[in-house]
Amino acid sequence: MSEKYKPNDATGIYFITISVVQWADVFTRREYCEVICDSLAYCQKEKNLTLYAWCIMTNHLHLICSSPTLANTIRDFKKYTAKEIYKAIQQNPQESRKTWLCWLIKSAGEISSKHEEYKFWQPGYHPILLQNNHIVDQKLNYLHRNPVTAGFVEEPEHWSYSSAKDYAGDKGRLSITFLQ
Structure with missing residues (x-):
């Protein structure tokens, strides 16, 4: 991983993307999304992960987050969720x-x-340090509008697995810290 894409600022807030191998559409099933949510909550x-x-x-x-040990936290998150989602896929009788x-x-x-033995996530997570309010607003808007752009929902807050509901004034699935 190049120096450009390493979380070098332990106090920084980062926009990161974690992708499934071959961009396979795995998170079309609620139970796999729940593994992600439960792991993020953990x-x-x-x-010490702060989710914004x-x-x-x-x-x-996509996450906008911070942690004094971001690289280790994301490494552990990816390792655990890979194992749990792979197991969930194997044990799911409805998984066509x-x-x-x-x-x-x-x-x-x-x-x-x-x-x-298996690999669920693509290597890396492309951390981008959010250095100013313009970049924060740009990434926050991109992250929340992603399901709208994909045509899944009409409004960002209608997507179940997103913090857009929190930013719209309702209670979402995970606890977040609002960006100032």
């Missing part, structure tokens, strides 16, 4: 794409540089 409580905004799309998620998804995740692991 990281908030136990790993978040959005789960079908094949990636089970064979294909398991093959995809196992194949990605085999061809990875570490030759892992």
